[in-house]
Amino acid sequence: MDFEYSDKVKDLVLRVRAFMDEHVYPNEGTFHEQVNADRWKTPPIMEELKAKAKAEGLWNFFLPLAYGEYSGGLTNLEYAPLAEEMGRVAWAPEVFNCAAPDTGNMEVLAKYGNAEQKKQWLEPLLEGKIRSAFAMTEPEVASSDATNIETSIVRDGDEYVINGRKFYISGACRESCEIMIVMGKTDPENPNRHMQQSQVLVPVKTPGVNIVRPMHVFGYDDAPEGHAEVIFDNVRVPVSNIVLGEGRGFEIAQGRLGPGRIHHCMRSIGAAQRALEMMCKRANERVAFGQPLAKNQSVREDIAMSACQIEQARLMTLKAAYKMDTAGNKDAKDLIAMIKIVAPNVALDVIDRAIQMHGAAGVSQDFFLAHMWAGQRTLRLADGPDQVHMMQLGRNLAKAHA
Structure with missing residues (x-):
């Protein structure tokens, strides 16, 4: 490599x-x-x-x-x-x-x-003219298991009728959000649980689409993006709005989430790197007990450990990206799972150290640290929580040595 x-x-x-x-x-x-x-x-x-x-x-x-x-x-x-x-x-x-x-x-x-x-x-x-949202997560079921999704998509002639409740639908609050890809069940009785779901395109201004409220993330509403609670009340869209075909929703979700997960991790490295640079700057400029913070051994250790963690996560991200390019997303799934577990946790560690070094200012609106920490903590849930990735990764590794 x-x-x-x-x-x-x-x-x-x-x-x-x-x-x-x-x-x-x-x-x-x-x-x-x-x-x-x-x-x-x-x-x-x-x-x-x-x-x-x-x-x-x-x-x-x-x-x-x-x-x-x-x-x-x-x-x-x-x-x-x-x-x-x-x-x-x-x-x-x-x-x-x-x-x-x-x-x-x-x-x-x-x-x-x-x-x-x-x-x-x-x-x-x-072209960047509009924004969009992906509506999968629901408050009433454990959405980390996508087969749990309960939103119904029922065919009625040349239309689908959609009913359900979603939340933490990122982007749906924004005025420029014009289209949502909605995941729900078109065939809830199918014995193959992975063939029950479908994905359908729903314009935001369709009658029956109700943006209820922005959900908060550690007190942030993340405007103008927002994370909406959305209720679909007898929403009707043409049958032609189905993506790929009925029963293909789980397949699409898996194809969507692989690249999305590693993109998040790439950005996490950037957030951690910026926090490290701020940490170093603060350590050189801030004086406590008669000397710059950088003179303290514990501060130097925090900086050193942060640099080590970032470089490890960066290399793992690059390896996963390389495997995606050379062998395909499916063959890279274990590496994608690994970095999705590692990168947000590394970013949280580094940002937390930077917050500590900034003192009270670190949790304020004067620095990006507190808001970025909240975003990275949320990333341990987004696109699959750590526990799901570890469960599946551990299963795959154990099976390989059975």
């Missing part, structure tokens, strides 16, 4: 980094001010930065070469350092049209959508 970046990727990393330095970091305060002025509307600064990034060709990096005409032209391995740079600011991936849940939804449409669905929804998403 050769993890040396090509000249093309090195150039892209430098360009993304320069864009972040010039346009993103200086506007972190502006972004939050504008969000506070209008919670669920995309802030003007975001649209301004998206236009700049698109004009510079820093756009849609995430779709790998396997997606043909829709590809961003990069492999998963090549995308990793770019996602790391974007992950240093929670909202930065959207600037480059590389933000979840749109990335996963675009992957679904590119891989499984028909020509009409691609024209109507994939193309405007790729």
Whole structure:
């Protein structure tokens, strides 16, 4: 395995980094001010930065070469350092049209959508004109087991009728969110539990789609994205809105979540790296008991351990990306599970140390640390909780040596 970046990727990393330095970091305060002025509307600064990034060709990096005409032209391995740079600011991936849940939804449409669905929804998403959401998680069942999903999708002539309740549907609160991919059951009596589910495209403004409230994450509403509770009350959509076909929902979900999981991990490395850099800066500048914090052995140990953990997680992420590129997502599933377990926990460790070194300021709104910690803690649940990944990974490893 050769993890040396090509000249093309090195150039892209430098360009993304320069864009972040010039346009993103200086506007972190502006972004939050504008969000506070209008919670669920995309802030003007975001649209301004998206236009700049698109004009510079820093756009849609995430779709790998396997997606043909829709590809961003990069492999998963090549995308990793770019996602790391974007992950240093929670909202930065959207600037480059590389933000979840749109990335996963675009992957679904590119891989499984028909020509009409691609024209109507994939193309405007790729252009950054609209946003989207993926509606799977439900409050009444353990959604870490996707076969538990209870939302009903019943065919009635040329339409499907959808009824159910979802929550933590990221992106659905935003005014620019126009389409949701909804997972539910079209065949609840099928003896094969993995063939009961389907996924269907539901425009947000369809009658019966009720955005009830934004769910909070450790007290944050994460505006303008938000994590909505959504009730589907006799929602009717054309049969043509089914993705791939009835009974294929679980298959689509598995195909969607592999790349999505590793993208999250790539961004986690960036968040941890930024926290480490802040830790080092603070240790050099802050004086306690007559000397800089960096003179204390425990502080040096925290910095050293953080650097070790980040590099370990980075290398594991690159190995998983390499395996996805060379052997396919299915063969890389164990490595994807490993990094999904490791990366958020590493980021949490590093960010927690950085918070401690910043004292009271570390938990305040003056630094990105507290909000980023909340996001990384949530990531231990998103796209499958740690326990599910460990259960399946342990099963696979044990079986291999049976």
